[in-house]
Amino acid sequence: VVSAIGAGRRAARSIHMYLTGQDLTPPAKTLFKNNIPVSIFESVPGLTKLSRTKMPELPVDERIKSFVEADLVISEEDARHESNRCLQCCLICYNKDAA
Structure with a gap:
């Protein structure tokens, strides 16, 4: 993303x-995340590190019996949780006035 x-x-x-x-x-001097030490992103003031929501999957025993989509959809609550996670896009870290 x-x-x-x-x-x-x-x-x-x-x-x-x-x-x-x-x-x-x-x-x-284009800024790319891959060129920045990871340690910069360990602590960004004002942001709390949240774990990623696990995507639900169809159980294996059901997958092997049909062609139903194996990757399911997260709930609205999980989607809200995901939307609160930092995407580490570097914009806020390097230009807070632009946020």
């Missing part, structure tokens, strides 16, 4: 730059 969010932001920025006639050369 985080990669998709980042890709969407980069695409939107490039489209905007193209439509407004700006140079499409990417910034020299």
Whole structure:
């Protein structure tokens, strides 16, 4: 999900730059999570680390008897829990005024 969010932001920025006639050369110091030490994300002020919700699955004995979807849907309560988790997108960590 985080990669998709980042890709969407980069695409939107490039489209905007193209439509407004700006140079499409990417910034020299583009921030990528993979280039940042993990220790930075251990503690972000104001954010509580929440565990990921386990996706429910159809029991194996039922899977082998049918073609029903094996991956089930999380409950509304679990979806709300997931929406409160930090996606570690780096935006708030590095630019709190933009949040």
